[in-house]
Amino acid sequence: DAKTTQPPSMDCAEGRAANLPCNHSTISGNEYVYWYRQIHSQGPQYIIHGLKNNETNEMASLIITEDRKSSTLILPHATLRDTAVYYCIVPGYSSASKIIFGSGTRLSIRP
Amino acid sequence: DSGVTQTPKHLITATGQRVTLRCSPRSGDLSVYWYQQSLDQGLQFLIQYYNGEERAKGNILERFSAQQFPDLHSELNLSSLELGDSALYFCASSVGGDSGNTIYFGEGSWLTVV
Numbered sequence: 001d002a003k004t005t006q007p008p009s010m011d012c013a014e015g016r017a018a019n020l021p022c023n024h025s026t027i028s029g030n031e032y033v034y035w036y037r038q039i040h041s042q043g044p045q046y047i048i049h050g051l052k053n054n055e056t057n058e059m060a061s062l063i064i065t066e067d068r069k070s071s072t073l074i075l076p077h078a079t080l081r082d083t084a085v086y087y088c089i090v091p092g093y094s095s096a097s098k099i100i101f102g103s104g105t106r107l108s109i110r111p
Numbered sequence: 112d113s114g115v116t117q118t119p120k121h122l123i124t125a126t127g128q129r130v131t132l133r134c135s136p137r138s139g140d141l142s143v144y145w146y147q148q149s150l151d152q153g154l155q156f157l158i159q160y161y162n163g164e165e166r167a168k169g170n171i172l173e174r175f176s177a178q179q180f181p182d183l184h185s186e187l188n189l190s191s192l193e194l195g196d197s198a199l200y201f202c203a204s205s206v207g208g209d210s211g212n213t214i215y216f217g218e219g220s221w222l223t224v225v
Binding site for chain 2: 041046099102104
């Protein structure tokens with residue numbers, strides 16, 4: 001599985017866009033980038049995933065660089081309810097791979 | 112609501128005892144995963160089943176075991192419980208067994224060992 005690196009913490013003002021970076025320099029050509037988040041002690045929640053192209057859904061946008069070595073999750077209008085730990089994961093594509101969660105980024109939204 | 116159901120939501124038991132946590136995956140999902148999250152710790156992958164067969168194993172203690180039944184629900188059995196086993200236990204499910212699938216988590220079972 002490709003290793004990912006995320007800042008341990010970030011903060012953002014309510015109503016502004018929150019941009020969460022992730023480095024995955026060892027990613028290979030057919031590996032997806034997934035983002036999940038965990039709001040305090042709740043079950044982790046799937047946000048979005050992508051391969052090469054930028055993706056957008058009702059929750060967020062995912063921007064993947066052309067060389068695919070990094071990505072950014074964008075929450076366009078952050079609210080207090082977006083306060084959570086955000087995980088960037090590149091699970092690989094192997095039947096023996098396990099979906100491993102790293103330390104993630106703790107995002108705090110300030111009023 | 113992810114569609115993954117876990118029971119019980121809360122459980123308090125004594126050291127040395129045995130408990131069983133149950134998970135019903137989303138409709139149509141064949142793969143089930145178990146994770147442990149201790150207080151202020153990260154999510155630790157324990158084990159994965161796909162269509163009744165063990166698919167991948169993580170840091171699961173020998174005192175712990177799991178299985179997936181023909182109706183695809185799964186149970187995590189924890190025995191000879193110790194205080195350090197107190198944690199949130201999450202179940203997740205996905206359609207396929209390979210890690211390139213989106214996984215959906217339940218709300219967890221809180222286990223307190225006293």
